[in-house]
Amino acid sequence: MSFSSRSKSNTTSCSRNTRQHPATIFFCSLALGYSVLLFFIANYLPLITNGAAEILTWVVYSRIIRGIVTFMTVVLVFIIFIRWPLIERRKLFLLQLLPFVAATAWFFSRLGESVNEYIHYPQYATCVLLWFAALSRLCRNNQSSDGGAGLLVRLQGQWGPLGLALAISAMLGLAEEGFQYLAPRRAFDLQDIALNLMGVWLGGMIVWIIRDSDN
Numbered sequence: 001m002s003f004s005s006r007s008k009s010n011t012t013s014c015s016r017n018t019r020q021h022p023a024t025i026f027f028c029s030l031a032l033g034y035s036v037l038l039f040f041i042a043n044y045l046p047l048i049t050n051g052a053a054e055i056l057t058w059v060v061y062s063r064i065i066r067g068i069v070t071f072m073t074v075v076l077v078f079i080i081f082i083r084w085p086l087i088e089r090r091k092l093f094l095l096q097l098l099p100f101v102a103a104t105a106w107f108f109s110r111l112g113e114s115v116n117e118y119i120h121y122p123q124y125a126t127c128v129l130l131w132f133a134a135l136s137r138l139c140r141n142n143q144s145s146d147g148g149a150g151l152l153v154r155l156q157g158q159w160g161p162l163g164l165a166l167a168i169s170a171m172l173g174l175a176e177e178g179f180q181y182l183a184p185r186r187a188f189d190l191q192d193i194a195l196n197l198m199g200v201w202l203g204g205m206i207v208w209i210i211r212d213s214d215n
Helices: 023-057 056-086 090-111 117-138 148-183 191-214
Strands: none
Touching: 023 117, 023 148, 023 191, 056 117, 056 191, 090 117, 090 191, 117 148, 117 191, 148 191
16 A cells, blocks of 8 residues: 655654643543554454344344445545545545455455454544544654654654554554454454455545645
8 A cells, every 4th residue: 555655744843842732642542542442342342243133133233234334435435525626646546545445345245244344444444543643643742752752753754644553553453363363252364454454544545535635
């Protein structure tokens, strides 16, 4: 995946300042908390979804999940439509969007009635969005270059907030599936890694639409 690396100067150039704004602390805590939560979701979500399927019957449960996915797809298409005139490098964006749609169609045809697998997309798209919000604020607020925050600032200077958010989310997707190899209720599955990365890809494109329209 090749995402735009250009962003506003105030999100890629950071100076020394030890003050931490409340919004920065909030979004960093939210991103970290959600990242930890992903591992609990991986372990316990099947129990919850299977319980819901038993209560509703699988047919009803499947229709609900498919309806939610369809609604999210329509919302995304609508956002792209209204943002289209404002998106910079539209041809490059299309080069990302078209293979993503093709890969998603292939995965969904392969998954069939395994609607629980659809959760990977919103899970990791959300992860990208939260980390992007946190990292952007870290850089805008000019965190100190000392310590852990300083390391993030230096990495952002090379990759930008989006590149670093994508890298963190992708590593979490790999780590979560590796964790399932040890979890008693789960099993390691390469397809789940691919679906996690598809969610990361989706999150990156959503950020691209929002961010580039503001440049």
